[in-house]
Amino acid sequence: MATSAARPVSWTEIRLWRAGLLAAFLLLWEVATRRAWVDPFFVSQPTVLATQIADWIRTGFIFRHLLVTMQETIIGFLLGTVLGVAVGFCFAHWEKLAHIFDPLMVALNAMPRVVLAPLFILWFGLGLLSKVVMVISLVFFVVFFSTYTGIREVDRDLVNNARLLGAGPRHLIRHVLLPSALTWIFASLRTSVGFALIGAVVGEYLGSHEGMGYVISYAESMFNATGVLAGLLVLMAAVIAIDLGLKRLDARFSYWKPVAK
Amino acid sequence: MPTGAIVLEQVTHRFSLPRENREFTAVERVSFDVRGGEFVSIVGPSGCGKSTLLALVAGLVPVSEGRISLDGRPVAGVDPRLGFVFQRDALFPWKTVAQNVGLPLLFRGVAAxxxxxxxxxxxxxxxxxxxxxxxxxxxxxxxxxxxxxAMTMVYEPEIVLMDEPFGALDVQTRNLMENDLLEIWSQFRRTVVFVTHDLEEAIALSDRIVVMTASPGRVKSIYTISLPRPRSVTEIRFHPDFGRLYETIWKDLKDEVRLGYERSQTGLLD
Structure with missing residues (x-):
């Protein structure tokens, strides 16, 4: 029957389902490892994981490493975004530039950045810089391409109208091009934040002495599945928190858009 | 001396269709003039280049041959003496009503x-x-x-170009808007060039009507509408001369509409 479309979604019900499924999964995991259906050496155990994370929080161990990772992510993300917007803007503005560099951009973007990480570490050392470069290399392209499309897709009537209303080049940028590109840039920001964190963690994982990537890599080398999984859980929580923040920010900047049904 | 006069002399606009490797003539040798403060409508079948003509006057599109001048000065690029109301409303969605209306003043450096x-x-x-x-x-x-x-009128341009501005509105709203436009026009007496495909609308609003031929758009004939003013667009339709004018102009327009339609069917356009 096609009547389900008319019935409003009950969010309480959906939340209950979500919580129930999560609880069932954790319970199954716990029971399976306690009864030795699965070896906890490989998959750890929810209660052990919880103790581990609580321990990390109590000793402050995790905050030190999380802070390092966040620092690399945020610095790299900001620089990558600024660069991406600036270059995207220039390319959209000077078409010749775009034509000349188009193959280069496509080629660079096609390169798997994860494989470049060891080179970055070789060039920029084990510290912050190599991770920031890694993050920039991931974030830049996402932001660049969406800024470029955003500005090129600006409504021609709107640009013409602004010109007829007396807008100079600066007015056009400030009142027409940037606001309409902002929609595209924001749509890409949530993707690029995920990329930024991946960049930082992969960089740490391959060579560093601090940060979440290092924590995970160290636990792995000790065959400590609990350490690896706990590290991943902490990262997951961080990404969710950032994503929620960005959603709020996006809503603030999109006040003028009709609410999607 | 009245300002806002427009003169078109032998205006032609061509553009190339690279895929078909040929040139397309949108507007061909169009000549007419509009006096300052006059309300002139341009009617013609769809695809006859009436919107292109407006874009040419506004300086949004370059003239291929001939010349257009405003108060004796030739049009070169977008002209600040003009106002333009688009077919689709080209409001700035990220700005409020007040910010939209104030935008041209901001652009023109008018103090807050x-x-x-x-x-x-x-x-x-x-x-x-x-x-x-x-x-x-x-x-x-x-x-x-x-x-x-309001956004167009707030900076009081000498000439207002309108490209089928009310085409997307329902009939009632449209009549209200037409009456408001007439009232504003009679108060400010700016030159208006109004493009429409609706002959009734054109007769109800205008001093003169320019009928265009099917593509390539040329001037077929020009009619003077001497219906009394002030007019109400809903009531002027019952004026005894209205039907007569409509019939005369429609006779002229009919063949062009049919021609335009047939061409669009055989794919000669686009």
Missing amino acids: EVARPRVADWIARIGLRGFERYHPHQLSGGMRKRVAL
Whole structure:
């Protein structure tokens, strides 16, 4: 029957389902490892994981490493975004530039950045810089391409109208091009934040002495599945928190858009 | 001396169709003039180049041959003496009603304390007091059109070009808007060039009507509409001369509409 479309979604019900499924999964995991259906050496155990994370929080161990990772992510993300917007803007503005560099951009973007990480570490050392470069290399392209499309897709009537209303080049940028590109840039920001964190963690994982990537890599080398999984859980929580923040920010900047049904 | 006069002399606009490797003539040897303060409509079948003609006068599109001058000065690029109301409303969606209406003044460097009362005045004039802080997506089609009109009139351009401005509105809203336009026009007496495919609308509003041929657009004939003013677009239709004018002009237009339609069917256009 096609009547389900008319019935409003009950969010309480959906939340209950979500919580129930999560609880069932954790319970199954716990029971399976306690009864030795699965070896906890490989998959750890929810209660052990919880103790581990609580321990990390109590000793402050995790905050030190999380802070390092966040620092690399945020610095790299900001620089990558600024660069991406600036270059995207220039390319959209000077078409010749775009034509000349188009193959280069496509080629660079096609390169798997994860494989470049060891080179970055070789060039920029084990510290912050190599991770920031890694993050920039991931974030830049996402932001660049969406800024470029955003500005090129600006409504021609709107640009013409602004010109007829007396807008100079600066007015056009400030009142027409940037606001309409902002929609595209924001749509890409949530993707690029995920990329930024991946960049930082992969960089740490391959060579560093601090940060979440290092924590995970160290636990792995000790065959400590609990350490690896706990590290991943902490990262997951961080990404969710950032994503929620960005959603709020996006809503603030999109006040003028009709609410999607 | 009245300002806002437009002269078109042998105006031709061609553009190339690279895929078909040929040139397309949108407008061919168009000549007519519009006196300052006059309300002139351009009617013609769809695809006859009437919108292109308007874009040429506005300086949005370059003239291939011939010349267009405003008050004796040739058009070269976008001209600040002009106002343009687009077919689709080209409001800035991220700005409020008041910000939209004030934008041309901001662009033209009018001081904020001078601009504010003028913006308020125009918002009141179009009946949108209380909606200053609304964004375009929160308004109806008719309200958005009013904002577009206020945005154009707020800097008091000498010439207002309108490209099928009310085409997307329902009939009732449309008649209200047409009456408002006539009232504003009679108060300010700016030159208006109004493109429409609706002959009734053209007769009800204009002093003169330019009939265009099917593509390539040429001037077929020009009619003077001497119906009494002030007019109400809903009532002027019952004037005894209205039907006669309609019949005469329609006879002229009919063949072109059919021709335009047949061509669009055989794919000669696009």
